[in-house]
Amino acid sequence: MRVSRLMLVTLRDDPAEAEIPSHKLLLRAGYMRRVASGIYAYLPLLWRVLQKVSLIVRQEMDRTGALETLLPQLQPAELWERSGRWAGYTAGEGIMFHLQDRQGRELGLGPTHEEVITALAADLLRSYRQLPVSLYQIQTKFRDEIRPRFGLMRGREFIMKDAYSFHADEASLKETYGAMDQAYRRIFARCGLRAVAVEADSGAIGGSASQEFMVTADAGEDLVLASGDGTYAANQERAVSIPPSAIALEAQGCEPLATPGQTSIDDLCSSHGFDPTQTVKVLVLLARFAEGPAQPLLISLRGDQQLNDVKLANAVTARAQPAWGALLEIAPISVDQWASQGLDPLPFGSLGPHLSDAALQGASQWRSQFLRLADPTATALKRFVCGANQVDTHLVGAAWDELVACPEAVDLRSAQPGDSCCHDPSQTLEASRGIEVGHIFQLGRKYSEALGARFTTESGTEEALWMGCYGIGVSRLAQAAVEQHHDAHGICWPVSIAPFEVIVVPANIAEPTQAELAEELYGQLQEAGVDALLDDRTERAGVKFKDADLVGIPWRVVVGRGAGEGLVELVERATGEKRDLAATNLLTALLPVLQQQRGGI
């Protein structure tokens, strides 16, 4: 390809719309343009990158024996109602774009494809003899993200590889899950990415075990906690750790304490010399469900601990009645909300775990009983300081059995950097940021049961299929690669996913010797199967060098002053290493290195 024909438009200044390096660079180097918030046009250069990533993904998926397919993006609501996800995905904070057709039938644009694929499996998979089987597709997904962000990192329309596997039993599922894990590691390595696998929450997809693949980068949206010995790594949403030890509270019995205006743990502790680990804080939240009543929650945590929203949502979901439908959201209850239910004001800031359900009596729309949960850090305290459920008053030396029946203990706290690890207390958790580029799940039988995807076993009985699902954000991966591979001058693509491998730059194209030699080398490279670019523009050398660096072509061949003697300069983008060599030796010098780099780093 000739640069003059490439519709290449590079920008000198950082676009105002971009914040992080990869987003700025992809815009500046002419890879993409924003069409609307979270919606991007992939320009020809980026499309080549996406095609190369897709090819690697395809090769590795094929190696696992998975079958490529293509499923509809426009999906009937009925399918989603059967899996129980329609309400959760369309109402409230739901992320599914949805619409009605001319007959008034509800349809959704696929944010994911469990429903469609499981319905197909129900239709096609009848016997254990057909199992296991895996299907995958590389396709645009639609998600009405609450906040699109950072270009391709969180788009509302993005390219994803999603795969689904079907099994006769759990052992087979685990085997394929393991094979996918290996395939994913190969994919990210071949794309030149440093990625780590971490334990993850299963989220709205559901299911049991799941693992995320994180590209480490400061711009990452996720916090990863990992042990120094490398044996444990988890998303903070999911991470477990040993909390710091509590300092025992010296108290024989329970006494009230006047605490005027002290409504936070910090205030309380600094005023009276308590340690936060000696206190129990109580949070009042409201869980809203698709079909059911709003459920007030009374959550107790040791004062120094932070509530983990994901763990809480999972705990609440597990305790909700099936008839209530999907959990839509959990949010703190505000003073105004509380009042709007016609209830007497709560002493926020002085709440204790013994707050009676009587406080909820007469609520106009809420359930009149709290769902009471406590983190083990709180339930383990023998005597503690907590609110007295009375304004400006706390209790010192409270004990669970004296105060109120100890609530069910559930892990609700966020693990923090510096915490000791569960697998080896001598290890501590260290934090880093990551971009989630892949996620694999053992779904189990949730969808197959909901959608009636059953098969006949060897013994002749009917059972629901075991399922796994496996996603890679292809467009996100491309941007994550830029986030990991760039410098002050621009992008430094790994060869395996670079839009072009080599750019031939005649320093002065008006010089016939240079122009001719550049053309000749360009032709040779193409003939040798190299993805080559010829910068045939009449720009000055400096402009062409700047653009080549910005666009990030891994190898640059400069045909300049030495052209008369048959000499050219070979420059590696990532390292900046330069060397002069005879033009006749270019291919023999470059091809073996390229061949090696194409395989990934």
Add this chain to the structure above:
RNA sequence: CGGGGCGUGGCGCAGCUUGGUAGCGCGGGUGCUUUGGGAGCACUAGGUCGCAGGUUCGAAUCCUGUCGCCCCGACCA
């Protein structure tokens, strides 16, 4: 949705406080010079100042509403 910020030629910005001619840099076009790290000079094209109301003799500027975009939180590949 809550909080913060921004909408002015293609891009990046100034002008707005204190109403009165729409400006700068980059980019585009033409010509001459230059030619190995975003060249110089000259000429030139290009703007409903997001949109709609209002105040005013007069609005980019003041007021009201509205739309869009970005950042922080909930969502996730």
